Structures are given as structure tokens and as C-alpha cells.
Amino acid sequence: MDTLLQQLLNGLVVGSVYALVALGYTMVYGILGLINFAHGEVLMVGALTALTVITTLMGVSPDMPPLLLLGIGLLAAMVVCMIVAFLMERLAYRKLRNAPRLAPLITAIGVSFLLQTLAMIVWGRNYHTFPQLISTTPMQPIEGVYINPIQITTIVASAIIMVGLVLLVTRTKLGRAMRATAENHRVASLMGVDVNKIISLTFVLGAALAAVAGVLFASNYGIAHYAMGFMPGLKAFTAAVLGGIGNLGGAMLGGIVLGLVEAVGAGYIEHLTFGFLNSSYQDIFAFVILGIVLIFRPTGLLGERVSDRA
């Protein structure tokens, strides 16, 4: 029972990070019909930018309070990621907006390689220790179940951001313009919406979420490197498909469900396979789920209810 509770908690933590990244996939898909495979790399750029900023600041003024450090690092990561995403859309995708779907898809994979390679040149091929500025000392709220402050931060921060995003999309003129653009670019522009601006904004918003996810991810594991965006990116894509791509609620649900399934699966995989596979095979679950969803419910758990598109 303790194992189950513990794994559910771990799953919730990693699931919230997936959800944040999945939102970026789903927003871009909703508005452009494009799977932006480079989105995972944005997370990586965010984590590494924060790393550089934080370690530099630590060198300059060692007395800075850790939360301030993290805050500045996060802010820098968000700004850099937003610029990267803006350029990505402007330079790589915009010209291909009316091209056959395969062209932007392949371009996205190319952008992903490009960002990874650039990151390798800038930050090197080594694993970096990411400073854990929020304590990782486990607490034990229930006997046998551990949780640490960074995990709590991850869950709370993700929840706040997701609520904020939903409010933005459902309650503001920007959200209205995004939904209008998602439904029909041409009509939206004929009704006075600057479609290019809204699409840029969608990329930039998604990138800001990915930056937060990257910093949280690196803070949880204490590690950052140039290829760290690949796996969470792929998992978040799976989460977005699982929830119903194009659907905000679906991305959140998909992320959490995927995190939970993966964590619980990892906790029991040894028992289930009689010791043949251990918990390092936890990635199996994400992709088995992706396979099952694509076969039996290609529109995802919440379908493609277009009303939630953004």
C-alpha cells in the first residue's frame, strides 16, 4: 500500500511536468495542426539557460537567497525559450503554413536536431549538475510515504500555471482570438484578428510553459544536459495524444494519467515480470499506452472537442 501511495505521488510530480509540456504541443496543434517535435528541446534550452544563469550568479554573489536565484534563473529561461520559439515559428514554420502536412512535420524534427546540436556546442556533451535550490530533503507526512519540497513546488506551480492558462484561453480577448484562429484562420483574420500574431503568441506561451517545466524537471533530478529534452518531449507528446490532441483539458489529464501509470508501473514492473524487468524499463508504459490509445481511441480520452482548442 505504501508503495502504491508513494508511486502515485511520484507519478503526480512527473505527470505535472508532462502536462506542462503537453500543453505546448496541444496549443500549437490546435492552432496550426502541426506536431512541433522540437518542443521538447525548448524544455532543454530552458533548463540549461537557467543552469548557466544560476551558476554564474552564484559565482558573482554567493550570498544571494536561493529562491531569488531560482526566480531569476526561471525568468531568464522563460525569456530565452520564448525567443527560441518565436524564431522557430517565424523562420521554420511560417513559410510552410500552407504546405502539405509532412513538410512542417519533417521540419520540426530538423529543428529539434538543430536545437540539440546548438545546445551541445554551447553547453558541451557532459551532464551538468543542476543546483537544487529548493530542498530535496524528504518529509514523511504519512508513515512510509516520502515527499520533498521541490516535489511539492512542482505540483503546486504546475497547477497554478494550468489554471492560469485555462483562464487565459476561456476568459480573455487573447484566448478568444486564439480559439477563433484555431477554428478558421481566414475567418479570424477577416474579423480583425492578426492571425500571425496569435500564432506567434501561441508558440511563445507554449515555450514559457516548457521553460518552467524544464527548470522544474532539472530541479527534481539535479541534472541537465543537451539531450534531456528528448524523452520528456516524447512523453509529453504521448500525453497530449492520450488526452486528445488539440484539447487543453486533455493535455493536462493525459500528462497526469501518463505520469501516474508510468510511476505505478515502475513500482510494480519487477513483480509483474517476476524480476525479469526492473524499474529502469518504466518508459515501456508510456509507449504501450500510446500504442493502445492510437489503436482503440485515436481521438484520445477527451476526444477532439474543438471548443477547448486553442
Next chain:
Amino acid sequence: MIKLLEARNVGKRFGGLTALSEVSLTINKGEVYGLIGPNGAGKTTFFNVLTGAYIPDDGEFVFNGIELPVGKPHLVVEAGIARTFQNIRLFSQMSALENVMAGHHIRTKANIWGILTQNKHTREEERLTTERAYELLKYVGIERFADTICKNLSYGDQRRLEIARALATEPQLLALDEPAAGMNATETSQLKVLIEQIRRDGVTVLLIEHDVKLVMGLCDRLSVLDFGKKIAEDVPAVVQKNEAVINAYLGGGKHE
């Protein structure tokens, strides 16, 4: 008479097909101007070129003395031209109110920071947008459906909603693409009342319409297009007697 819109030698070709050729016309402030012609005459193409959805091959539009931007629909809306569609194109998953509010987008000033911080100006602007949207729904007579997802509205109400959404952009020229298409006699006569009201409220109307009775009853002046060319322009009574027009509609004469 103050000129509002002037089309100068506008031409548009699709491959070998000439959809519009040397169309020039002038719409004065405050009038209801009709654009009629047989199917395929180029009426909707004219709308698309005017509103920036298509880029014209020749000619230009002058609106309020300023040349209209080409290929940038949202700037045309900003300049003061709004349109409706022959086949309804609402944001079908949004409520009626949200559709109208979306139309008001270009007239609002709040930027991303204002929206993220929800400052006083943004909240005030959003409140005014909502208020204005309710007024417009009332204006076209569908305020009771404000919260209805608009794909669930009846056909006639959807047409009214499109007009409300277009009016939300605060246009000086409202371009209606076959607003009476598919309407029964009662709905058409209600539409006529609405268009007259819109004109009285100071909005110039450009009307594409097949319903000849409606056009003749409503329009101050009208142009007739045939095979992409303007073949007549005058007050309805004169156009009705124009031989080229009669031939175009009845298929006689020069095109045989």
C-alpha cells in the same frame, strides 16, 4: 456625396480564368449599394479582393481617401470594412456572445502584459466589450441566445449573428454576401428592416444578393457584374430596364 470606397480597375485572375476585369465603382457614404449578377459573375471574388482575402492582380481600392492594404485582412477590418459570408462562417464552437466579442478584437487595446496582469484598463475594456456585444445581439434581435453555442442556433439567427459580429468590428462599410440566401419570406423582410436600421445608424452597406426584390427595394444604387466585368451601374429602376442586364440574366444576346 462623400466617397467612401472607390474600386479602381480591379482585376483578378485564377490561372486562365478572369474572375474580375477592370471593375471600377464608387460607393458613397451612407448608401446601400448593391452588387448583383448571375452565378459566377465575380461578386464573391470582388468581396474577397476587397477584404484582403485575395490579392488583386490589377487595380486598387481607395477607402476614405487612403489605399487599402493588400493581402492583410485584419488591417482592412481595422480600416473599417467588415463582411459576412455567403455560407455562414461563425466560430461554431463559441457562444453567440463570444463570437461578437471576437469581432471586437481589433478595437481593443489591451496588450499581453495587461491581459496577464489583468490590470484595471484591461478589465474595464473587457467589461465594455461584453456590454457592447450584448447590445449588438439585442440590435439584431438574438440577445436571448447570448450563451448558446452558435452551431446550435437556427439558420436565420446564425445569419443575424454574423451581422452582429461584423458590426462589432465597428465598420464604416458593412459588406453583406448574400445575407438573404436560404431565408424564407418572413426572415427576408425582417432582414430588410435590419439593413435599413443599420444604414440609418450611419453604416454604409455593400450588398451582394440574388433576391432581386430585396435588392431593388433596398439599394440606392447598384452595379451589375457579368463574367467579371461591370456591365451596368445606376439606380435600381434604370438598371432593371438595361438591355445588357436583361441579356445577362436571361442568357440572351451577346454571350451566345
